[in-house]
Amino acid sequence: MAGLFVPWYFYINYITDTIVQDQWDVPSVAYARPLELYEGLNLSPEALTFELDLLGYQSTSSAPQTGQYLFNNNTFTIQSKGFQFPDLSTPAQKISLTIQNDKVVSVTPRLARLEPHIIGRFFTSDFENRLPIVLNAIPDTMIKGLQAVEDRDFKNHHGVSWFGILRAAVKNILAGEVVQGGSTITQQLVKNKLRYHQTSFLRKAHEALAASILETKMTKAEILESYFNEVYWGQDGKVAVHGVVEAAQFYFAKPVSQLNVADQALLIGVIKGPSWYNPYRQTKRALLRRDVVLDVWLETGVINAKQHQLAKKTPLGLSKSRQLKTNFDDFMDVVRQQIKKQFSLGDLKRDGLRIFTTMDPYVQYKTTQTARKTSQWLDAEVESAILVSGAKSGELLAVSGSKTAASQYNRALFAKRQIGSLIKPLVYLSGLELLPTFDLNSTLKDMPLTVPTNDQKIWQPKNWDGNALGPISATQALVQSRNQATVDLGLKITLRKFINFLKQMGIQVQRNRHPALFLGAIELTPFEVQHVFGIFSSRGANQFVNAIRYVADQDNKILGRSQQSTSHQLATQNIDSINQAMHQVTTEGTARKLTSTFQLSGPLFGKTGTTNAGKDSWYAGFDHHYLATVWVGRDDNRATPYSGSNGALVLWGHLFKNLY
């Protein structure tokens, strides 16, 4: 017997060493942009309510407590939760603001910032979500309350409560099976760390010995701290919620310090069976369990009668943010692509970096809504991809890679499609940049032409309507998307110079040396198109669409931030000339439906694009706030009945109608 006990003891001793030395992998967190509140901000009550609900705020009809808001007579009173930003710690505070005609007309304090919503995490393969906390940052009621419920003798025992085990053993013998654990907090910590999922007498003995040894290696405070950071608190889809910080966020969307007594009691109660007492699915059962915990706390003096009475009257107050249907996965694809240039996936999964992205949750919500209605407005066979960014800032605000939530393929980022006439603004811009005598009043020949190609063939481009308008101005050619006039200009520029120009714009032309390039015979992703049109919407300031503002470590030290750069030297007046023509596209050209049918006020700028037999329908356009690119087409690249004007443009029009 002793021969078995010695190696067993050494094995358990080794196990407890690993528990003491164990360091948690902390997944990196990506945040949406924080909502800034200031006088003059365009903001509808609907948008602010959406944002507050997403952040887990609760609507109230009395004076709001932390994490609550009151909306009354155009005025919001918000008791914010506070957040530690890398530039400045924003304290929890009362914010009052009045909105009239979808504009903030007064706000106190003069500049307020809500905490940013978490849009994604970089998990290790076990999908554990955890953010460690030190013991003294946890409310005292919760620390004492845990002991009162789970292990009243915690301060006195040495890892094992023999009385507890005896009591459990009697119950188990009477029941003929294991019905009660009687484990101490230390034993539960061991169980959590070692991932024991079955209860057997051997496992109990294992736990008991490990707990006894652990108590000689850790102080009581260290054990409690480790427990609060380790314990399993529930499941968010495939992600396991571990530790009190994530549990508070998951159930209440609050920092631990702001949990009230009722919240704390629910969390402590849920530990006994996170699935059985799941407050989202088993509300009544969870409420009963919380009240049992509150009774124990009153009985053991953790809380007084007044606190007990108040807490029992408090509703569960769960965060509604989980129930809001928002899809951030497509945006997170872009974040993953951009961040991997700076940080390894290992760092992201382990080091708990804080990634502050540019995503606007409300714009994302509206974009997703628009994409989901693709089949309502267009043929059921077509798919869609939509990107929205700040027109001037170049910051990516929203991405939808599909019309359905079920699709895993992010077309906005990965689908390379021919762009058709979307290339025309670049052809005319290169004309302005490269041909000294050319301007948009110059005359171009919109008539049949024959172009010899490198492969000894003849190419005869045609217009979309089969007609030829003869000599027309360059503006008219661009506004009416005339193919023959555009090729006439392209031949003056030359294909070689145009390809070099595209290279400066960040577009690589690999194999295509065919003059059909002047009409968009080049494959780009919607994301690359967004880059190109960002040059126009920012008047040359931005060439790249960024999804990340900066990255900080857990101590708020900045590790990286987005940097703007351009590889072109375009004349601003040339871009302005093209923008002027693209404005005409929306008033009298191929996108005039935006101002006539959709009655968008603008001023708007943009260009439609269509490829052969409607295989791709595009619209890229902007106003002073937003730039959006929409693609519509079939995944199997078959024909559709859509041109840019009656396909992608329809989604774009609905999107902009809903954004304001």
Place this chain on the structure above:
Amino acid sequence: MQNHNTNKTLLAALMACLLFTSCSNRKVVDVDETIRDPSAENGSLIQVNPMIPNAVSLLLLESDELVSQGQATQAILTLKRALSISPGSALVQQHLAEVYLVEAAYKEAMYWSTLVVNQGPDQGELCERSRRTQALAAELLGQVEVQARALESIDSCTTAKPAQY
């Protein structure tokens, strides 16, 4: 053996030289002395003061305070916050260019000052500030032609009062 030692000495000298060169490229820029004060004397008849929300004014003051405390990184974050409120504000862009100069991020200083030169006001103090910043950034990047152009264009920021008869 001697050859090996000579190589080592040469390598060390090269490293020291590179290090020295790198250090000498990092110049401490006094923005007030070199850019803001001379630009404040701009006596143009036409002064363009871009309108910005009060919130942005607060953040500009805050960033200036942070720079004076030697916290340029924090100042940049504060200015980016201001830019998220007013993305096209030439005044915020100019502040950013100046803070990047202080932080010895000359390419960024060049980017933001060029943006103000191209899209900002072409008269008055801000016009002059952007051109002075561009010139200084260009000098520190060794872009002599850009520097010369920027310095020459400073005069264009001033429209003199017509002579009185």
